[in-house]
Each structure stands twice: as structure tokens, then as C-alpha cells.
Amino acid sequence: MKFSVEKDVLADAVSWTARSLAQRPPSPVLAGILITTHEGIVRLEGFDYEISSHIEIPADIGEQGKVLISGKLLAEITRSLPNSTVTLETDGTKITVSCGRSRFHLATMPVEEYPSLPALPEVAGTINGQAFSEAVSQVIVAASKDDTLPVLTGIKVEIENDLITFLATDRYRLAMRELNWTPNQPEISTSFLVKAKTLNEVAKTLSSSGDLKLAISPTGEMIGFESANRRTTSLLINGDYPKIRSLFPDNTPIHATVRSSDLIEAVRRVSVVAERNTPVRMAFTDGQLTLDAGTGEDAQAEESIVASLRGEDITVAFNPTFLSEGLSSFNTDFVRFSFTSAPKPAMVTGQKKIDEDDQDQYRYLVMPVRLPNSN
Numbered sequence: 191m192k193f194s195v196e197k198d199v200l201a202d203a204v205s206w207t208a209r210s211l212a213q214r215p216p217s218p219v220l221a222g223i224l225i226t227t228h229e230g231i232v233r234l235e236g237f238d239y240e241i242s243s244h245i246e247i248p249a250d251i252g253e254q255g256k257v258l259i260s261g262k263l264l265a266e267i268t269r270s271l272p273n274s275t276v277t278l279e280t281d282g283t284k285i286t287v288s289c290g291r292s293r294f295h296l297a298t299m300p301v302e303e304y305p306s307l308p309a310l311p312e313v314a315g316t317i318n319g320q321a322f323s324e325a326v327s328q329v330i331v332a333a334s335k336d337d338t339l340p341v342l343t344g345i346k347v348e349i350e351n352d353l354i355t356f357l358a359t360d361r362y363r364l365a366m367r368e369l370n371w372t373p374n375q376p377e378i379s380t381s382f383l384v385k386a387k388t389l390n391e392v393a394k395t396l397s398s399s400g401d402l403k404l405a406i407s408p409t410g411e412m413i414g415f416e417s418a419n420r421r422t423t424s425l426l427i428n429g430d431y432p433k434i435r436s437l438f439p440d441n442t443p444i445h446a447t448v449r450s451s452d453l454i455e456a457v458r459r460v461s462v463v464a465e466r467n468t469p470v471r472m473a474f475t476d477g478q479l480t481l482d483a484g485t486g487e488d489a490q491a492e493e494s495i496v497a498s499l500r501g502e503d504i505t506v507a508f509n510p511t512f513l514s515e516g517l518s519s520f521n522t523d524f525v526r527f528s529f530t531s532a533p534k535p536a537m538v539t540g541q542k543k544i545d546e547d548d549q550d551q552y553r554y555l556v557m558p559v560r561l562p563n564s565n
Contacts, residue, residue: 191255192279193227195247197289200276201268203234203245206395206420208261212238219303223261225278227254235307236261241388242307242423257285258299267294308423310414311407315373317354319397319417324521325356325367326393328552331515332365333358333386341429344383351377357434358386363512364434364555365519371404380406383427384413396420438553439537442528444501446474447544450525452495454517456481461510463489469507469559474499474527483510498544504532507559516554533558 207223215221215238224235232249236242257280264287268276271289279286280298287294326345334342346357349371356367396402396417405414405423414423460470464483473480479497484490506529517525522540526548529536537555539548 191225191227191257191285192252192277193232193249194252194275194277195232195249197268197271197273197276199247201265201271203232203247204261204265204268207234207236207243207245208265209391209395210236210238210241210243210422211261217303219258219299220305221260221262222258222299222304223264224256224258224301224304226256227251237305237307239305240425243420244307244422245420247419252279255280256301258301258304259285259296260299263296267296308412310416310421310423311405311412313374313403313405313414313416314349314378315371315375316401316403317369317371319400319402321369322402323393323397325354325369325552326389328519328554329356329358329365329367330386330390331358331519332360332363332554334360336360340427341383341431343386344427344431345386345389346381346383346431346434348381349373350379357431359432359434362509362557363516364437365516365553366435366438366555367552369551380410382406382410382413383429383431384424385427388422388424392422396422437535438555439528439530439534442530442537444474444504444529444531445499446479446504446527446529447498447524447541447548448479448495448527449544450517450520450523453479453525454514456493456495457510457514457517460491460493461514463491464510467509470510470513471505471507471561473503473505475503501529504529505561506532506536507561508536508556509559512556516556519554520552522549533560 220238226233231246233246235244274290276289283298285296285298348355352370354369354371358365392415396415399418403416412423412425460481460483470483476499478494480494482492520540522542524541524544526539526541527536535555535557537553539550539553541548
């Protein structure tokens, strides 16, 4: 096998493919990237029995063939090469990577031991890549990072006709984002649970090329994404996801609207004195929100910002990290806090202007920390 390609093109393709490789592969060959040349195209593939990646790039093919190389090592090498044409050429059980005056000689792995990648399931429809990326970035903040509860490390995806709903929770906060898409069949109703990490990688690396194709296996075991010259598949998570939809309140008599940037900065400042697991208290009154943190003889902080309140005064407290991460996931000038009463959870939604209705396509529900005198 022999081919030549520009360094940036190769480095990008190798780096993307290597993302799907396991840190501790169950078999040595699964640490490799399978490279195949065919009629002006170089195909790179990675697989760890759970996630697969497949990318095709144009190249000048000198000799067709197939080779398996250590993915992490190849990624490091291609990143370090000078900006010039790279040539890869096999010589027995070795492959030579040449670029300018640089030469690397790498051992290859047995291609015949490499498993076949799963085929992309049937495409169910298309999603705007930018909208998908934004939706995933908003809900992923609420997904659990605790691997002892694998179900909660996933994002629940519910599809009903032309509406996709993403749901996530770590038991302390919940996030829900609705997004329109274009299904191939006008009537579709399904749901599945996919790893938050997988969706995040797709959002970061596949969503910038326009529309994103969503593929779902009929057996409900696998999901796939395809955009431009890249595609990836992933096994889905088995398990019953908690029914969190019903936790978002329908009726909230207390509403408080605050400028997003002012609140984010105020929370950041008062949180400096909040020790681990110490909440930030928020007192909403007519025209003002007062935040404070710290207790007793320790350091304390207090700050007041402008707020618009409808309903009775309310004082609540929240974990500062959960509060900050939720606020940072909004892209509107204002955020609205909606309460049924204290110390009930706060539902946060975006708002373009202080005197307009909120936008409820994205909802972030954060559980309060009980105050000493709360009922």
C-alpha cells in the first residue's frame, strides 16, 4: 500500500478516528486504525465493539492495500509533522510515514484479526447540525458522571414525528431540550438511551458540516450518525430511565427574570467564599435579587442585582456549581426562574427581553438545598 495526502487532512482524519479507540482495548488489534485505499480514496476506521468511526479522505493512491496501525501513535505522529505532503508506504510488516525530512517506521498489526465494523443502520431522518450541537451542549450539563449509575450517564432521546426531545438528569438537576427535525417517515415514535459522551463527540465533530443524518437500528440496539465524509455508530444503553418529564411544573405562580450575564458573574463572585457543598442563597424581592454565601465566622459574600419579580417574595438556595453550569448553558440575554413555592425546585428558562414571554424549548430544573428554617 502507498498513498500521499496533505498533512492537515490526514492529521484531522486520524485524530477523529482515534477518538473512538478504547483506552484499555479488550484486544490489542482494537488499539489500531484500519486504513484502506481504493480508487482515489483512503478510508480510516476505528472500533472498540461499542463505538465505531469511519471517515474517507481523497488521496493520491500509488498502490492499493490495507494496513492496521496503532491509532494513538499515528495520531501523535501526524500532529507533529511539518505542513507538507505525507506519504505512507508499507514494507513487509512495517509502514513508513514520510513528510519533508521526517521519517517514521511503525510496526503494523495483523489485519485479518481486526473485526468487521457494524453497518450504519437505516437513516431515519436529518437534523440541522448546528441546532443539534446546541441542544446537546445544553442538556449534557445535567447528565451524571457517576459510572456506577450507567443509566444516568446517558441522554434519553424521545422522537415523536418531527419533534426530538433530549432529557438528562443526575438526580440533582434535570434538563430538557426540544428540537425539530426532518424524519424520512412523517409518523415516527421511538425512544432510546445513548451515552452522553457519545452525543457530545458527535455534536463537536460531526455537526459543523450542515445536516446530520440520524440512523436507528430497527432492533433498538444501535444508533448511527453521518455527516459529509464521516459516520459513527454506537451501542445504546440498556435500562429504564427515570420518568423525569413529569417533574417539570406546568403551573408556576412565582416568576423572576434576571439578566443572564449579571447573574452568572454574581454567582461566580459570591461562590468564591462558598466551601464545598455550601449553597448560594438567592432572595428574590420586587426589583431585586440578593445573593449571599458563607456562614458563621467564615468568609461571607453578598451581592444584589436587578430582577423583575411576579408573585410573592421567595428565598431559595442552590449548589453553586449546578447553578453556574445551568446558567451558562443558556444563550439568551435573560433567564427566568419559575417556582411553585419554596423550597420547591426552580425551573430556569431563557428569555430574550425582560418584558417578553420565556422560551421553553430548553428547560433546566435545579433542586434546592434546604435552608434551616424552610418548611
